[in-house]
Amino acid sequence: MSDTNANRPKPRRARGLMDRRGPGLALERGLIQRIAKVYETWGFEPLETPAFEYADALGKFLPDQDRPNEGVFALQDDDEQWLALRYDLTAPLARFVAENFDALPKPYRRWAAGPVWRNEKPGPGRFREFWQCDADTVGAASPAADAEMIAVACAGLEAAGVKRGGYQVKFSTRKLLDAVLENIGIAADAYSTRLVVLRAIDKFDRLGRQGVELLLGDGRKDESGDFTKGAGLDAKQRAAVIDLVMAGAGSRGDVLARLAKLAGEAAIAELREIDAALSALGMDDAAAAIDPTIVRGLEYYTGAVFEAQLIGEGGANFGSVGGGGRYDDLVSRFRGERIPATGFSIGVSRLAAALQAQAAAEADGPVVVLVMDQARIADALGMAAELRAAGVRAEAYLGGGGMKAQLKYADKRAAPVAVIQGGDELAKGVVTLKDLKLGARIASEFGEDREAYAKAREKVQQDAPRAQLVAAVKSMLG
Known part of the structure; x- marks a missing residue:
């Protein structure tokens, strides 16, 4: 067999698994x-x-048609019993x-x-x-x-x-x-409804009150457009569960x-x-x-x-x-x-x-709020104060440089995120967040590959409603 590229396996790690070193x-x-x-x-x-354990001994997942349900990695042994990791x-x-x-x-x-x-x-x-x-x-x-x-x-x-x-x-x-x-x-035997309610509450940290309320009701559509069917509780029932939450x-x-x-x-x-x-x-x-x-x-x-x-x-x-x-x-x-x-x-x-x-994160410098218009420096100071009140290290840029100089300042301060609100953002009621750490990492990873760099760089910058400044910054920091 000739040693051609077509005959060589591609070295690749399986999805969701890690190499440790x-x-x-x-x-x-x-x-x-x-x-x-x-x-x-x-x-x-x-x-x-x-x-490995026998799949039925693990208990959470039972055989379904030809193999156990999703959730476990399973294989059939030579005695036709199912084993699962x-x-x-x-x-x-x-x-x-x-x-x-x-x-x-x-x-x-x-x-x-x-x-x-x-x-x-x-x-x-x-x-x-x-x-x-x-x-x-x-x-x-x-x-x-x-x-x-x-x-x-x-x-x-x-x-x-x-x-x-x-x-x-x-x-x-x-x-x-x-x-x-x-x-x-x-009822206690309404197992499927109780399970949907339980899993909705379990997502409170990620989805917040509004997301949980949707899952307790008819359901919720996520950012990708996928719809998760809800528990179907009425308004009074939802209120009782939210009171508990x-x-x-x-x-x-x-x-x-x-x-x-x-x-x-x-x-x-x-x-x-x-x-x-x-x-x-x-x-x-x-x-x-x-x-x-x-x-x-x-x-x-x-x-x-x-x-x-x-x-x-x-x-x-x-x-x-x-x-x-x-x-x-x-x-x-x-x-x-x-x-x-x-x-x-x-x-x-x-x-x-x-x-x-x-x-x-604790080695990072503060989030830097850029000042795009000196007449609106009070807005930048207010955004920095809002972030600090929420436990995020932050400062407004108080120098006299333009945008390029301010971003260079943020880099020297080891700022993880820069907050930008120029005239266009102000008119739309949004702020632009720039993930400086991700940007630096992308630049180092892609080097001379300009096309890959440009595509990956789209992830560095995102807009968020001004009212959601704190949540958006925290999400980017996380």
Whole structure:
């Protein structure tokens, strides 16, 4: 066979997967070591399960026609049974506990670390393979076990190098939503409607109140034109769910008081116990807060749910770096009896990426608001003040140079974003945002390839309504 270009495979990485090397790989492995040491200090023993499990044992996805549903990577073994790569470390734990139940101490406390795989659409910060580092307690029904999971997650994050105040673990319980849905006439067996409501709330951080309201109603069309069908709730039902979603501001005591009025004391009983146990463990409101928007996307959670978020300078949220909750029915799938369990998973890959992004962001200079017309310098000062009030470092250019000189100034200040509002933008009621860091990276990557550079450069600059200045800048910074 002749060695021609046509016969050579093209070297390419599969979508949604990463190559790891050098400092990034060392960072991830170091995080695992430090978090694992915390888990073992708290009495959790190590456990390693296989990457593959039988698809029916994983439980979340069942065979559909010729292969299991989307969400997992699966293959059929030579005995015609379906095997699937694990999508988390919890489902394999449930199988292990059920298989070795009589030999294990109760409660059984284990930690594990390893890669997991999700067969879903990849995107920015969303990978098909990533590492997790989990701690779980199986056989403890007390809400104190949930509080311990929150506390050990805080200790793990601090061991990973995140200082107290640089993270917050938010928690809630699925029982809150169950109570509210029952109050508004959504039956417990209306499974599909309840699932759509749950997933709508789970998107609150990304879509905000308006987006969630659309998903609770008829549905929502995204920027690409794709339509997501909603839960079909009427106006009164939507209002009740939104009241729950918006009840999370203030101290744990304040939130509990509001939730008691919305959902009743029975729905918040375990939250009160978790709150008391957290106080005994030294976890204040800054470290652990009650947030009703935390519902978690996985379907096996039955009670308390948790999510850890990394907080940057000025309160900037770098997103979720871990989560978990109570899953009292997962082991029972195998044994036919309810086995209480709770756990927390730190997303090592996501935490490493967030720490790197945070370090890069905190090394940036301020956002620079350019002054295109000296007669309108007050407008630039006002925009800079608006950004600072929202926790974004910002300044207005107070020199006497033109646009080119001002952009050069912004580069020297290591500004990540420049805000521009000339006469054309003013007339349209918009501002132009220029992503200076992305622009510099594109220039270095494409070099002499002018066509590719010009095409990629379109992503550097975007317009946003003046009223959405803060949100647009934060989005670009993220």
